[in-house]
Amino acid sequence: xxxxxxxxxxxxxxxxxxxxxxxxxxxxxxxxxxxxxxxxxxxxxxxxxxxxxxxxxxxxxxxxxxxxxxxxxxxxxxxxxxxxxxxxxxxxxxxxxxxxxxxxxxxxxxxxxx
Amino acid sequence: xxxxxxxxxxxxxxxxxxxxxxxxxxxxxxxxxxxxxxxxxxxxxxxxxxxxxxxxxxxxxxxxxxxxxxxxxxxxxxxxxxxxxxxxxxxxxxxxxxxxxxxxxxxxxxx
Numbered sequence: 459x460x461x462x463x464x465x466x467x468x469x470x471x472x473x474x475x476x477x478x479x480x481x482x483x484x485x486x487x488x489x490x491x492x493x494x495x496x497x498x499x500x501x502x503x504x505x506x507x508x509x510x511x512x513x514x515x516x517x518x519x520x521x522x523x524x525x526x527x528x529x530x531x532x533x534x535x536x537x538x539x540x541x542x543x544x545x546x547x548x549x550x551x552x553x554x555x556x557x558x559x560x561x562x563x564x565x566x567x568x569x570x571x572x
Numbered sequence: 573x574x575x576x577x578x579x580x581x582x583x584x585x586x587x588x589x590x591x592x593x594x595x596x597x598x599x600x601x602x603x604x605x606x607x608x609x610x611x612x613x614x615x616x617x618x619x620x621x622x623x624x625x626x627x628x629x630x631x632x633x634x635x636x637x638x639x640x641x642x643x644x645x646x647x648x649x650x651x652x653x654x655x656x657x658x659x660x661x662x663x664x665x666x667x668x669x670x671x672x673x674x675x676x677x678x679x680x681x682x683x
């Protein structure tokens with residue numbers, strides 16, 4: 459059983475298109491995240507949701523819109539895709555407490571914008 | 573805002589040599605975590621350090637948290653080809669907020 463799953467695994471699309479990436483976790487965690495990893499392997503947080511509420515929104519273009527229909531799902535919709543959006547996008551989840559916040563990552567979605 | 577710097581960005585070693593990556597935060601941390609990402613894979617949690625001066629070991633890996641809780645290191649003794657990948661630290665601020673990831677150290681091991 460996959461703890462954190464993402465679909466699709468690969469996404470190749472043209473500039474200007476709109477696309478969505480889906481994420482689901484079956485760990486019962488209360489917090490979910492989206493990260494972007496560029497070609498240099500830098501891992502940058504984009505968004506974080508706790509119990510369906512947005513708690514972290516880093517400096518991300520408003521073409522990116524996260525949606526959390528319930529605690530177990532966090533989807534990412536991207537409008538008007540640009541070449542610079544090409545990257546690997548990771549979803550993660552954690553059960554956050556004052557002392558502990560280990561994150562479990564999904565397998566990643568490799569987005570290529572042509 | 574909180575910044576977490578990690579060095580070196582790349583390290584190439586001969587199999588059997590030791591390897592160390594260092595992590596430094598601009599602010600005091602409540603905890604620091606280490607993750608490993610194999611080539612083509614996703615980050616996987618290795619360990620969390622919480623106490624000032626804490627040292628933890630996992631087989632050939634030794635993790636340290638500095639006395640001031642602003643820096644940390646991961647040391648691998650006698651590297652093997654299975655150690656290749658990118659190692660990330662992630663530091664959590666003292667207000668129990670989010671964790672900030674370092675830029676990672678990518679390790680390659682020549683057999």
